[in-house]
Amino acid sequence: MPEERTLPAFTLADAAGIERSFPPGKPALLCFVKEDCPTCVLSMPLIEAAHRAFGAKIDVWAIGQEREGNAQLVKRFQLTAPMLDDSALAVSFAYDLDTVPTVLLTGVEGTELEQFVGFSQDDWRALFERLAGMTGEAAPAIDWSTYPQWRPGCGSKSVEPGIAERLAAEASGSPLRARRIEIGESDDAFEFLFDQGLTDGLPVIPPTPERVMRMLSGTKRDAQEVVAIVPPNLAPATVEKVAINAVMAGCKPEYLPVVLAALEAVCTDQFNMHGVLATTHFPTPVIIVNGPIRDRIGMNYRGNVLGQGNRANATIGRALQLVVRNIGGGRPGGVDRAALGQPGKYTFCFAEFEERSNWEPLHVERGFARSDSTVTVYAGGAPNGIIDQLSRGAASLATSYGLALAAASHPKGYYHGEIVVIVPPEHVDTFAHDGWTKAQVRARIQRATLRPARELVRDDDCAEGISLATAEKLGLDTLIPKFRSEEMITLVVAGGEAGKFGAYLGGWVSGPMGSTMTTVRIEE
């Protein structure tokens, strides 16, 4: 025997304003309808017939989803059966309706005895027989030849877009726990959010409960699950709180898993979000997205990849920044002590153009399957262009990259840590022409950065560099490479088909004393 379901209690007013409470203390037939549904209209005479035949023994109620439509149905069918007003849709939502008509027969205690949706002659005939048996009354005489055998129902109003989220947010079982803030009638919501210090300087979307509910539909994770402890205040960030900030940033629900993964990645000890925020240096989390999710959510990895114009790129990066600001409490002038900062601190997110080269994409290099979707976060500076329009061979082009990278941070600043180099399609083709692997490109870059130690010494012309003592210890003519190792150079393919313009994103303090690039799989 299947477990008996007890249906939720409710009180609704009928057309005469009389309140009817369920369960009514006797069996009841609940018929959910809406006026603009032809199948509901088709069913109305049968509901009325049931009321006339069995109404003395059981309560037969029509429950209408729209106030004016309810009145029209009452008038058109001369209803004597009570028409209850569920135009607020709270009962339809609580009953988890997908379809109208939904017809429910219930026992004395409010247990469900039978349910059907849409219209079927067989269902109604069987129902009438059952009611006749239950009540000892005669089944009504119906001319079934005027009815079709079967008609599908229509969507319940409670699952219409926009309405479903509002109902979910208002229901007692709502997953929302965040404090609600009322903005007065005379206040402008956008100005209010600025005044409260909740924006990055650009307008944000007001995070209404409906919008947050819609955002939460983008993940299967529980709204109250703590995703990460966010620096600098070490505040726990729940999925709900991240969703609120994602709404503000302008994300679509399908971007939420990417934002959640990026947050997990930056809140690791090895990424060190606290330091990235607190330093007077330039870094900000650069989010690089790999895997099938790139196309599923419409990310840009082609022309203007680091620029404006793509909603996913723009808002995912922005959502992460807002989470750090609003949940973590990291604000410029507070723990964020950047001397100059950089435009990427509004948002810095892009995807790799994996299909455009024969190289392994970033996430595969970092140990994930090609079919995985991942975010890689890197504490990076603003893009610096590498212009090489004349190289026709891989060695020449990689040498150009090396000469450009030798100046990263400072031409005399050696023992550099991580750096990200973005390789555009035309440069990919030049490397591919000679069949060069990423390892070959890295090695040639490192080779092109070699400088004799004497050139890196602090001197009267420029006080930056290594001490003379250090240089002598190394040997003044010893060739020193820019990077601590070739593996510190990360190559990512992205950009438009035309243009021999690459870029590098300068790094910060790399390694355990600073920040280390971190990759996290995106849970969808």
Place this chain on the structure above:
Amino acid sequence: MTTILDPTDERTPLQRVPTPRPESITGTVALLNISKPRGEVLIARLEERLRERLPGVTFQNYSKPTFTKPAPLDLRRKIAEECNFVIEALAD
């Protein structure tokens, strides 16, 4: 009326009250070098001057593993157990 959900961590802002200024300095003073370049120079000079002015006070040196991260919890506990005062020095 628009209702929005609070995007912050909802910590009630607490007004922090500074510890009352002591009448005199006694016991042990921690000198915490945060490991910025030349921080040790600043700390050493500070210690030298304070020893002249506060002959009865003991000085204890500590340093953070890196200036880029907050002091580890263990270090904070150790300082709290061993010292009555902390002077934390930057530099560069």
